[in-house]
Amino acid sequence: xxxxxxxxNLSLATAGARLIHDLSFAIAPGERFGLxxxxxxxKSLTALAATGLLxxxxxxxxxxxxxxxxxxxxxxxxLAGLRGAAVATVFQEPLTALNPLMPLGRQIAGPVRxxxxxxxxxPTRAAVAEEVRALLDQVRLPEPERLLDAYPHEVSGGxxxxxxxxxxxxxxxxxxxxxxxxxALDVTTQAEIVALIRAxxxxxxxxxxxxxxxxxxxxxxxxxxxxxRHGRAVETGPAAEVLSRPREAYTxxxxxxxxxxxxxxxxxG
Amino acid sequence: xxxxxxxxxRLPRARRRAPAHWxxxxxxGVIVAAGLVSFVWTPYALSDMAGGRLAPPSAAHWAGTDxxxxxxxxxxxxxxxxxLVVGCGAVAIxxxxxxxxxxxxxxxxxxxxDALAAVFDILIAFPTLLIAMLVVAAREEASLGxxxxxxxxxxxxxVGRVTRILTKRVxxxxxxxxxxxxxxxxxxxxxxxxxxxxxPFLGVNLALQFGLAVMAEASLSYLGLGTPxxxxxxxxxxxxxxxxxxxxxWGALLPGLALFSLVIGVNLLADALRDRFDPAGRDS
Ligand SMILES: Nc1ncnc2c1ncn2[C@@H]1O[C@H](COP(=O)(O)OP(=O)(O)OP(=O)(O)O)[C@@H](O)[C@H]1O
Ligand SMILES: [Mg+2]
Numbered sequence: 001x002x003x004x005x006x007x008x009n010l011s012l013a014t015a016g017a018r019l020i021h022d023l024s025f026a027i028a029p030g031e032r033f034g035l036x037x038x039x040x041x042x043k044s045l046t047a048l049a050a051t052g053l054l055x056x057x058x059x060x061x062x063x064x065x066x067x068x069x070x071x072x073x074x075x076x077x078x079l080a081g082l083r084g085a086a087v088a089t090v091f092q093e094p095l096t097a098l099n100p101l102m103p104l105g106r107q108i109a110g111p112v113r114x115x116x117x118x119x120x121x122x123p124t125r126a127a128v129a130e131e132v133r134a135l136l137d138q139v140r141l142p143e144p145e146r147l148l149d150a151y152p153h154e155v156s157g158g159x160x161x162x163x164x165x166x167x168x169x170x171x172x173x174x175x176x177x178x179x180x181x182x183x184a185l186d187v188t189t190q191a192e193i194v195a196l197i198r199a200x201x202x203x204x205x206x207x208x209x210x211x212x213x214x215x216x217x218x219x220x221x222x223x224x225x226x227x228x229r230h231g232r233a234v235e236t237g238p239a240a241e242v243l244s245r246p247r248e249a250y251t252x253x254x255x256x257x258x259x260x261x262x263x264x265x266x267x268x269g
Numbered sequence: 270x271x272x273x274x275x276x277x278x279r280l281p282r283a284r285r286r287a288p289a290h291w292x293x294x295x296x297x298g299v300i301v302a303a304g305l306v307s308f309v310w311t312p313y314a315l316s317d318m319a320g321g322r323l324a325p326p327s328a329a330h331w332a333g334t335d336x337x338x339x340x341x342x343x344x345x346x347x348x349x350x351x352x353l354v355v356g357c358g359a360v361a362i363x364x365x366x367x368x369x370x371x372x373x374x375x376x377x378x379x380x381x382x383d384a385l386a387a388v389f390d391i392l393i394a395f396p397t398l399l400i401a402m403l404v405v406a407a408r409e410e411a412s413l414g415x416x417x418x419x420x421x422x423x424x425x426x427x428v429g430r431v432t433r434i435l436t437k438r439v440x441x442x443x444x445x446x447x448x449x450x451x452x453x454x455x456x457x458x459x460x461x462x463x464x465x466x467x468x469p470f471l472g473v474n475l476a477l478q479f480g481l482a483v484m485a486e487a488s489l490s491y492l493g494l495g496t497p498x499x500x501x502x503x504x505x506x507x508x509x510x511x512x513x514x515x516x517x518x519w520g521a522l523l524p525g526l527a528l529f530s531l532v533i534g535v536n537l538l539a540d541a542l543r544d545r546f547d548p549a550g551r552d553s
Contacts, residue, residue, distance in 0.1 A: 051450050056379065084452030097443040101465045110461070111451045164447070171451050 004029045010062040020231040032208040034222035042231040043211045047177050052079040088168035092180040094160035098152040105148030108132045111170035135166040158189035175207045215258040219243045293537025296530045304350035313340040323517040333519045344501035351502045352483045359482035362421025367428025375436035392426035398485045405494045416495045420482045431474045435467040469543040476539030480532035
């Protein structure tokens with residue numbers, strides 16, 4: 001089967017520096033793929049490149065094919081058609097990823113309306129409201145009545161991230177990009193959000209590009225991973241293998257550090 | 270981040286400022302009321318000169334009379350109407366041009382953006398009043414409409430520059446990327462995400478511009494380039510009272526006070542509106 005997202009020899013550079021060097025990976029429909037790397041290694045840039053949303057100052061080379069469409073160099077109009085239908089994103093910081101001045105219900109309604117139109121249905125008030133309700137239910141948000149009219153600053157971080165996930169799901173994308181969606185949350189909430197994402201992508205057969213530097217989380221969620229450092233691929237392979245028997249020295253360090261961290265936590269608990 | 274400021278800290282700030290906000294409402298309210306009432310009733314007709322020259326305030330003439338014997342209170346009421354029309358008109362014109370060009374600049378290619386930013390800076394270097402005077406000179410005839418148009422054009426680069434900066438700040442936010450990545454078109458992004466999020470700050474700036482416009486109109490009138498007589502703009506009243514400021518100080522004091530009250534009041538009110546319509550309670 002053809003890959004849903006195919007990144008070939010991707011290089012990204014600003015006028016002064018190369019940020020990504022010759023990166024290649026592919027994600028099959030329904031596959032869950034993890035991108036691991038330390039801060040500044042280029043994970044977010046890679047995800048932005050996949051959706052054609054790189055900042056102007058960054059030039060891309062290589063090929064990116066998303067749902068059969070060439071992304072690099074594509075006109076904005078073709079990309080706009082692809083976004084939402086082929087891909088949606090959940091970001092790290094749910095507070096800044098939501099419009100601070102719009103009630104949550106209306107924020108979810110936006111992508112719902114667009115999808116209904118895309119599917120050739122009329123986005124009537126009732127149809128949109130019904131879909132929004134269903135989405136709130138899917139992401140297990142309590143008190144939908146209150147949440148619909150609440151502003152982002154009026155709900156908790158975990159609830160905000162659930163709203164952001166609902167907005168991404170509202171698009172019914174083939175690929176969900178989650179860029180460190182749990183980093184800004186406390187440990188308990190992290191576990192809930194990870195469980196939610198895992199259940200939702202499995203239920204709806206959505207492919208997942210999960211970005212994180214949290215190895216245990218990536219291990220729980222994904223089937224295949226790629227480790228990058230300073231914009232270069234270090235190691236790629238099945239998640240279980242890379243995370244339990246890493247071959248490269250850098251990955252071994254990461255895994256050892258994660259184990260030490262876990263031990264330290266257990267020692268305290 | 271201030272956006273995370275808990276509710277408990279936010280409320281006292283709004284409450285602390287409440288008296289100032291009420292003062293703004295009262296000042297603007299009184300002036301708007303005076304302006305509206307002037308359409309249906311004034312103590313005397315504007316051209317009524319029967320009052321005796323430079324009479325001090327009395328029961329018959331609450332604010333005295335000017336050197337032609339016209340009722341000053343009547344002129345103040347008509348002046349309120351003119352000031353409000355000038356302020357609103359100029360801000361509407363300057364705001365429309367400035368916001369449109371400012372948003373465009375923020376979206377434009379690097380080159381066009383730099384060029385527009387430079388144009389804003391150059392135009393801002395000329396005082397609004399000077400630009401307005403040039404526009405009046407070009408139209409060759411002083412009238413209320415010309416003054417409003419001139420002041421609107423004069424204000425537009427300031428609004429444009431602020432809009433451009435505010436828009437750029439919003440454009441760098443994740444929720445814009447999130448909206449784009451889910452396929453939202455540019456018109457919807459401008460309408461639903463950018464304009465609402467720049468509005469609280471832009472509103473305060475537009476209130477400042479309102480004050481500037483009203484004062485600039487007074488200056489234009491003072492120079493004889495604003496509202497032509499017999500219409501009594503506060504600026505014209507100031508100009509006409511300047512020769513008699515020692516003998517009949519009320520003629521200059523009262524329009525000056527009215528001008529000052531309107532400018533302060535509008536600013537306080539804009540501050541109040543920002544606090545009210547910015548649910549996250551962010552400080553600028
Ligand atoms: N707009 C930009 N212009 C220039 N350089 C940029 C830009 N955005 C990011 N970079 C640089 O690209 C590199 C990779 O950034 P990126 O945001 O992809 O890192 P990341 O792996 O997502 O890190 P984190 O885990 O902290 O989110 C960084 O060194 C960063 O400084
Ligand atoms: Mg990142």
